[in-house]
Amino acid sequence: MSRTYLGRLPESDPLHGYLDNDIRPLIDDASVNAGYRVFRLNGSNDVYLYEDRCTGAKVVGKFFLSSRKRNTEKAAAHLTREFDSLRRMRDIGLVGFPHHIVRPLGRNFSLNALLVTEYCEGELFSKSIRFAIKNGETGRLYDKLTAFAYFLSEFHNRTAIGAGVDFNLDCAYMDRLIKRLLEINAMGWDEVHELCWLRDQWHHQPRMWEDRQVTVHGDATPDNFIFGDSLGVIALDLERSKCADRVFDTGRMAGELKHFFMQATGDKNAAEPFIGHFLWEYACHFPDREDAFRSTTGRTPFYMGITLLRIARNSWIEPEYRRRLIDEAKICLRSF
Known part of the structure; x- marks a missing residue:
């Protein structure tokens, strides 16, 4: 992961005491009297790496409350959800090789809703994609x-439950994306009406309701x-993380792949x-691979479409490329 060195954590900082007293005993190679180097991870203002200056032992701290995120109740809810989700997915066996969920080490609501997890070495998926595009x-x-x-x-098959998918929730999520794009003047009312009509067409498709709910990652992007x-x-x-249609994750990653290649090459089909x-390999882990492939790919265009709308709402997206994302989202959503 990319990191930016920020300096040393002062011993007077309450976080230093928390790391020393609550987190350090959980780390095998931590020193007795640790001092900590601080790094910002991946350009985020909310996620930091803390490195023991003596042994190099590392942990990650994620703050759910900050100058940008001031809602205390919301921060506490997000902290609780992530901490519990990490533990739950580890409890079902996603620990070690080949499938690993990072270990939660602690949470502290008083320290700006802080979650501390283990640090894992490896290559971010986003870096793998960019490397492949650049180097062929x-x-x-x-x-x-x-x-x-x-x-x-x-991740999905181990958490499947008997309840069917509630596609209403995904339609409501699409509505929130449309509202945001309208607020930032990325589209006019004609496009809003078109997208709402497309949403309704998907809502009428029986296949969007046919699968059982699973636990989804909920933010299956290459940076995670x-x-x-x-x-x-x-x-x-x-x-x-939440219970939803498995294609919420696979479709999001498909949309992210389209975005990465389209932005880098200009070719929307690359x-x-x-x-x-990716979708064919996912389907091979079911008793009937071809049936699973048909089922998931039949729902994928909707989730790809809303993923492209989700990316388009970001403030860092240039207006010209935002227009391309919205146009491509509509093409995906017309494939009902």
Whole structure:
């Protein structure tokens, strides 16, 4: 992961005492009287790496309350959800190789709603994708997608429950995305009406309601997964984990792949072979691979479409590219 050195954590900082007294005993190679170097991770203002200056032992701190996020109740709820989700997914066996959920070490509501987890080495999925695009190493990316498909299938299949999918929730999420895009003047009312009509067409499709709910990661983007050796995959950031359609995750990753390739190459179709490979590999972990592939790919265009709308709402997206994302989202959503 990319990191920016910020300095040393003062011993007078309450966080220093928390790390020393509550977290350090849980770390095998931590020193007795630790001092900590502080790094900002991946350009985020909310996620930091704390490194023991004596032994190099590392932990990650994620703050749910900050100058940008001031809602105390919401921060506490998000902290609780992520902490509990990490423990739950580890309890079902996603620990170690090849499928690993980062270990939660502690939470402290008084320290700006802080979650502390273990630090895991590896290559971010986003880096793997960018490397493949830049250097043309398609075989390497296919291998990563095979590993990721295996991971997601285990994540989903181990948590399937009897209750059916409630597609109303995903339609409501699409409504929130449309509202935000309207607020930032990314689209007019004609497009809003078109997107609402497309949403209704999907709402009428029986296939959108047919599967059982599973636990989904909820934010299956390339920055939330790390690759180790061979089939090793490590998952981060379960803050948005919930029960939903499994394609909420697979469709989001498919949309992210389209975005990465479209932004880097200008070709909206460049990611198609990789998306197809990923979904086919995901389907191989079911008794009837072809049936699973038909079922998931039949729902994928909706989730790809809302993923592109989700990316388009970000403030860092340039207006011209935002328009391309919205246009491509509509193409996906017309595939009902």
